[in-house]
Amino acid sequence: SQQGEEDPQALSIQEGENATMNCSYKTSINNLQWYRQNSGRGLVHLILIRSNEREKHSGRLRVTLDTSKKSSSLLITASRAADTASYFCATDAWKGGSNYKLTFGKGTLLTVNP
Amino acid sequence: KAGVTQTPRYLIKTRGQQVTLSCSPISGHRSVSWYQQTPGQGLQFLFEYFSETQRNKGNFPGRFSGRQFSNSRSEMNVSTLELGDSALYLCASSLGAGLAGFGVYEQYFGPGTRLTVT
Numbered sequence: 001s002q003q004g005e006e007d008p009q010a011l012s013i014q015e016g017e018n019a020t021m022n023c024s025y026k027t028s029i030n031n032l033q034w035y036r037q038n039s040g041r042g043l044v045h046l047i048l049i050r051s052n053e054r055e056k057h058s059g060r061l062r063v064t065l066d067t068s069k070k071s072s073s074l075l076i077t078a079s080r081a082a083d084t085a086s087y088f089c090a091t092d093a094w095k096g097g098s099n100y101k102l103t104f105g106k107g108t109l110l111t112v113n114p
Numbered sequence: 115k116a117g118v119t120q121t122p123r124y125l126i127k128t129r130g131q132q133v134t135l136s137c138s139p140i141s142g143h144r145s146v147s148w149y150q151q152t153p154g155q156g157l158q159f160l161f162e163y164f165s166e167t168q169r170n171k172g173n174f175p176g177r178f179s180g181r182q183f184s185n186s187r188s189e190m191n192v193s194t195l196e197l198g199d200s201a202l203y204l205c206a207s208s209l210g211a212g213l214a215g216f217g218v219y220e221q222y223f224g225p226g227t228r229l230t231v232t
Contacts, residue, residue: 102147104158106156
């Protein structure tokens with residue numbers, strides 16, 4: 001089963017509006033990352049937030065992390081048509097040794113209409 | 115720096131056949147991870163290689179295998195293809211493997227290989 005679950009599954013907004021996507025996870029994590037994927041292509045790393053951080057900014061992106069609620073949100077401000085893509089959260093649950101891997105949610109499909 | 119490259123980009127195979135996909139990581143990166151992406155299951159981790167050794171493996175049957183060469187290039191092989199193997203296969207490279215005591219290494223993804231099994 002997926003560790004991270006994004007919500008909503010799909011989001012459609014107008015250019016200039018803000019877009020908020022949420023991610024919930026089940027087990028404790030070390031880090032949470034957000035990725036973007038344009039239609040059928042590879043993933044692009046957007047931002048990483050560590051478990052001891054609560055908020056992080058990168059350009060028009062703002063990520064928050066609430067470990068007590070096991071949830072994160074990605075906010076894209078002043079959206080552009082070029083932001084149209086699927087957005088995934090990825091969590092790790094590394095407990096030591098070499099058994100480290102990222103677990104991805106199923107993603108939120110964001111459509112920004114011009 | 116050139117990004118992660120994957121070949122071929124598109125592939126059509128028949129049930130029962132086998133297939134080999136190739137991934138060339140970013141120069142200097144020693145870790146390569148493979149993922150399978152399908153509409154139903156999403157992105158699922160297949161395995162990770164670091165310095166020619168498989169360090170981690172996801173929950174896939176033994177038909178899925180991989181290897182890494184001394185130049186860090188990696189191949190994955192799927193034998194006895196099934197219809198359900200139709201997917202986008204993504205590889206990602208990073209400087210190190212997992213945390214390794216130095217923090218999380220950012221993964222850089224290739225464009226993927228679209229495999230269709232008929």
